[in-house]
Amino acid sequence: MNGFDLSAILGRSDYVSMLVHGIEMTFVIYLGSWLLAMTLAILLLALRMSPMRFGEPVVKAYVSYHRNVPTLVQLMLWYFGIFTLLPDGLTSWLAAHNAETIFAVIGLGLCQAAYFSEDLRSGLRSVSPGQMEAAKALGHSYLSAMRYIIMPQGVRNGLPPLINHSVSLFKNSSLAIVIGAPELTHAVKEIENLSFRTFEIYLIGTVLYLVFSLLIMSGGAYLSMRADPMRSARA
Amino acid sequence: MHYIFDFSWVWDYGPVILKGLFVTVELTLVGAVAGVLLGILCAWIRTLGPEMLRPPVAAYVELIRNTPFMIQLFFIFFGLPSVGVQLSELQAANLAMIINLGAYSCEIIRAGIEATPKGQFEAGAALALRPLQTFRLVILVPALQRIWPALSSQIVIVMLGSAVVSQIAAEDVTFAANFIQSRTFRAFEAYMLSTAIYLLFAIALRQLLNQMGRWIFPKVAAR
Numbered sequence: 001m002n003g004f005d006l007s008a009i010l011g012r013s014d015y016v017s018m019l020v021h022g023i024e025m026t027f028v029i030y031l032g033s034w035l036l037a038m039t040l041a042i043l044l045l046a047l048r049m050s051p052m053r054f055g056e057p058v059v060k061a062y063v064s065y066h067r068n069v070p071t072l073v074q075l076m077l078w079y080f081g082i083f084t085l086l087p088d089g090l091t092s093w094l095a096a097h098n099a100e101t102i103f104a105v106i107g108l109g110l111c112q113a114a115y116f117s118e119d120l121r122s123g124l125r126s127v128s129p130g131q132m133e134a135a136k137a138l139g140h141s142y143l144s145a146m147r148y149i150i151m152p153q154g155v156r157n158g159l160p161p162l163i164n165h166s167v168s169l170f171k172n173s174s175l176a177i178v179i180g181a182p183e184l185t186h187a188v189k190e191i192e193n194l195s196f197r198t199f200e201i202y203l204i205g206t207v208l209y210l211v212f213s214l215l216i217m218s219g220g221a222y223l224s225m226r227a228d229p230m231r232s233a234r235a
Numbered sequence: 236m237h238y239i240f241d242f243s244w245v246w247d248y249g250p251v252i253l254k255g256l257f258v259t260v261e262l263t264l265v266g267a268v269a270g271v272l273l274g275i276l277c278a279w280i281r282t283l284g285p286e287m288l289r290p291p292v293a294a295y296v297e298l299i300r301n302t303p304f305m306i307q308l309f310f311i312f313f314g315l316p317s318v319g320v321q322l323s324e325l326q327a328a329n330l331a332m333i334i335n336l337g338a339y340s341c342e343i344i345r346a347g348i349e350a351t352p353k354g355q356f357e358a359g360a361a362l363a364l365r366p367l368q369t370f371r372l373v374i375l376v377p378a379l380q381r382i383w384p385a386l387s388s389q390i391v392i393v394m395l396g397s398a399v400v401s402q403i404a405a406e407d408v409t410f411a412a413n414f415i416q417s418r419t420f421r422a423f424e425a426y427m428l429s430t431a432i433y434l435l436f437a438i439a440l441r442q443l444l445n446q447m448g449r450w451i452f453p454k455v456a457a458r
Contacts, residue, residue: 068391068437069430070398073409077430080416081423085238167301174303178402185305192313202314206302213301 008197009204015191022187023208029104029173029183034166036109041116048121059117066114072175075107079179104176104183108169115165123158124150156227163220167213174209184208244419245428248411255411256432258325262407263394263440265329270336270393271386275375277341282348283370292341299338304396307331312403328400328407336393343385347378380452387444391437398433408432 009015048059066074083091083103094102127150135145174185188205192198245252277296280288299307311334312327322330351374359369379386401409412429416422 064438065434068395068441069433070395070409072398072401073412073426073429073433076409076412077423077426081426084422171301171303174305175399177305185303185309188306189309199314199317202306202310205306206298206310209302209306210298214297217301 004200005197006200006204009191009195009200015195018187018191019184019204019208022182022184023212025101025181025186026170026173026183026212029101029108029176029181030170032105033108033112033173034169036105037112037116037169040110040113041120044113044117045120045124048117063114063118066111071108071111071172072178074111075104075175075179078107079103098181100176100179100181103179104173104181107179108172108176112165112169112172115168116162119158119161119165120154121158122161123156124154126157127153156224159220159224159227163217163224166220167216170213170216171209238423240424241421242424242428244415244421244424248415248418251411251414252408252428252432254406255408256436258405258407258410259394259397259436262325262328262332262397262400262405263390266332266336266393266397267390269329269333271340271344271390273333273337274340274344277337278344278348279370281341281345283366296338296341299335300342304331304335305399305402307335308399308403324400324403324405327403328397328405331400332393332397335396336389339389339393340386343382343389344378346385347380347382348374350381351378376452380448383444383448383452387441387448390444391440394440395433395437 044059044062047055049055079100083094083099086094131149131153132145135149136142140149173183176183177185177189180186184205188201192201195201277292280292281296308327308331311331312322312324315322315327355373355377356369359373364372397407398409401407401413404410408429412425416425419425
């Protein structure tokens with residue numbers, strides 16, 4: 001092998017544009033699955049807290065499945081299993097519209113929703129029941145108490161695990177390579193095959209993931225600092 | 236949609252599935268034991284160990300915690316040979332899992348050590364224990380006890396993460412499912428089977444770790 005030479009990759013515009021495209025797709029998958037996960041997590045939480053009797057066992061089963069099966073296997077079941085069971089019209093439409101990316105978003109989003117809903121739930125549970133009683137005593141309705149008193153505190157308490165899981169979702173987006181979604185890990189693997197600069201390209205891939213997840217983490221840290229009402233008192 | 240489930244291949248591929256299960260269990264066992272030991276060592280360095288070793292350990296922890304396991308595995312398996320380190324699929328998979336769990340468990344165990352009251356250290360010193368003895372006999376066990384639930388769920392996460400090693404052709408459960416679906420074209424059934432195996436294994440592993448916690452730290456359970 002020739003000596004270590006990063007410019008063999010970073011000096012070539014075709015490799016660089018493959019990396020840039022990979023980063024774009026990674027963020028498409030990340031943001032799409034984050035939004036899907038958060039929406040579903042809120043719905044799951046509402047279902048679990050609702051008076052309906054089947055709510056709790058259904059949500060528990062959902063969470064248990066998604067937390068006890070590898071995300072990779074879930075993605076494979078979606079793409080290689082469920083995809084083939086869909087009606088023909090839908091299958092061909094999906095195949096023409098980046099089915100890999102769509103199933104990566106669905107698979108990662110459904111899986112992460114289980115984690116997000118548990119984070120939100122633990123945040124809400126840490127708000128003392130006295131808060132609701134106090135809000136009711138002050139004349140708040142149930143909904144307005146939820147909106148102004150309970151939720152702000154609950155979400156704030158749930159922020160640290162939510163941020164951790166947001167970073168792990170970003171890292172999990174690399175799993176989408178197994179179903180062929182054209183994201184960053186895929187681009188790294190492709191450049192490796194073209195350039196044979198194995199060590200250099202994995203180093204670049206590592207640094208890119210490192211930088212973006214540190215950015216997401218520090219963004220989260222800034223957010224939780226802003227969300228802390230005591231920050232001016234402590235400062 | 237008229238899908239007819241066909242599990243008749245299961246008997247033909249029984250040995251492949253069993254081999255996969257064996258590899259997954261082996262990877263989990265080795266990864267968990269060696270990873271936690273590495274985590275204890277790193278946590279000791281970051282809290283009480285030699286100061287000059289702290290920055291490199293901190294860098295290692297942040298590097299691992301902020302990059303995907305897939306990239307770490309590819310780096311070890313595909314990247315290291317170009318600097319002269321050649322590993323088999325299983326060795327690379329084992330090494331990647333140990334390094335990965337080492338970083339995560341370091342942070343978890345460190346939190347446990349930092350939550351130890353200062354009086355414990357002073358009490359250890361008052362009993363004329365050397366610093367390392369204090370750590371081993373007085374600090375470590377209560378610290379592990381405190382963080383056991385977090386550590387157990389991290390071990391389960393690493394077990395689930397082991398599915399990724401199928402990507403470097405280490406023959407685990409996921410590899411078996413891929414192999415079967417490429418031979419039989421029963422993709423849905425093959426992945427359903429691997430889903431069921433992981434689900435049962437993960438739930439059993441959680442129970443086992445809970446039970447181990449009660450067995451290793453009996454006094455707290457009673458309290």
